[in-house]
Amino acid sequence: MQPYVNEIIATLPDDPDHPADVLIAEDDPIIAIDFEDRLLSFGVKHVRTVASVARALQEIERREPDFALLDVELVREKSFAIAERLTALKIPLVFVTGYGAEVSIPAQFAKVPRLQKPCPSDALEAALRTRKL
Secondary structure, rough: OOEEEEEEEEOOOOOOOOOOEEEEOOOHHHHHHHHHHHHHHHHHEEEEEEOOOOHHHHEEEEEEEOEEEOOOOEEEEOOOHHHHHHHHHHOOOEEEEEOOOOOOOOOOHOOEEEOOOOHHHHHHHHHOOOOOO
């Protein structure tokens, strides 16, 4: 499967409660589109979606996001290398997972917020509003 980058830019007024640029690492295109649509409806101006660790790291290098949503389990890899890079840059992030409490998160990320897939819109928006490292 070819890694992709989907970048969507909205023309909405700035909302100080939401990040302007969000990076999504999600390997399921349907879930990625759902996240994109909801983030844009909340007032996020730029949404970039990638499906692999390598593409996420390239996108971070190209332009640092203000916030990131990371699916823990990407195809054949975990997103922890992305989380390490974002943490080093002091960029807030949230893990999203369909595996709930069963997913193993390294101790260094124990305090990173998690959202259970499918996550309700109010929980996703709350994560954006309370973004802190």
